[in-house]
Amino acid sequence: MYRKKTYLVTLTICLILFIILSIMVKINFTYFIDHFGQLLFQQTPHQIQHLFKRFDKFFSPKTDLFYGFAISACLLAFSKIKDQLNLGIYSAIVISGTTLLAFIVNMTVKPLFGRIRPDGSKGFSYPSDHAMLAFALLISTAYILTLYINRTTPKLLIIISSVILTLFIGFSRVYLEKHFITDIIGGYLLSATILFSILYFANIYRKEIS
Template identity: 35%
Template sequence: MNDKLRHPRRWLSAALIAGLLVMAAAGALFIFLADEIGEQAWLTRFDLSVAQFFHQHGAPWSVHLFETITFFGNVTTLGVIGLLAALVLAFQRRWSLLLGWAAALAGTGELNTILKNVFRRVRPQLQDPWVTPPGWSFPSGHAMGSFVTYGFLAYLLTRVPSTNFPRRIVIAALAILVLLIGFSRIYLGAHFLSDVIGGYAAAAVWLTFCILVTDRTQQRPRR
């Protein structure tokens, strides 16, 4: 018998501790990055050197490639994925999962907007930039949105009852896609490296919290 089913309280305690550790580590990383960019220290200089390197070595074909990749992290794409997954969950009457999914995605957008307005970091200023997105730079909205959306989607896939479904392969592909989306933002000059890492860190805190709460509602006995 699965240990999770045999010892639910023990598994929940271990999952809670692991989740809290992830949130603490990711939160500490975000605070560190936020503090460094606020002081205009070494991190800002390093960020600029990375941005200039990719801008100088960019080619039209690679720019088109990464523009395609970054498409999978924009608001419209993630919104469509969110709606489709919500419809599937509603059809299956998985209400707690649906609520967790909706809260995770909606909260990500609000959290990113708040953080951007708090830090007000200007985007990379490059000569003849490949892209000129509006708004502030830190943390990356594409990084946060893709991390939470595809991360929670991976969590939902672990709830698929079918044993024939290649969950590990799909989850690995989603993880690679999230990393590529983040890299595309750096390559295109839309964000600094620390913007993307900060986006991942903030997303990890929020995603882990949402999963822990959703898991808790899943394990609560029905009356």
């Protein structure tokens, strides 16, 4: 009961923050934040710039979607071998459901705002699909992997590394001038709303089969 309440409160907070940010974006009230973000990331060292470009190709929205289904399939197979099929199904629901829904929601929401990219290239900018899918894939996978591990140190390493990688992928888009910093933040908030919504309903399923 406590876990469900935590999920519900968290998704509500994330959704409210996303709505507030979206209103600010719509009325062009985020200029100074976005301008500061562009100046900040343009000053990054050459080695990090190279990593930005590599991660941008390796973690595209479509590849993240593929990774989500592939990881879900692996966890299902592993859980079946360990006679924990219910956990495998729960894992697949959370990871695949979050990445797929994030992909669909992003394609639906972006045209509603119609925000032009910083470099003027094709497609809309807000919210960032790279940020949304990276968050959906990496954070949901990190959460699920902690359920398979008993030791605290590996759990912390998985969580910390997934958060760092998610931030790195998202903000690489600012450096590449494909997104404003508020596009990234909006993507994270919307993806977090989706993740905790999936966790809320998936937790009901998990409780019923326990």
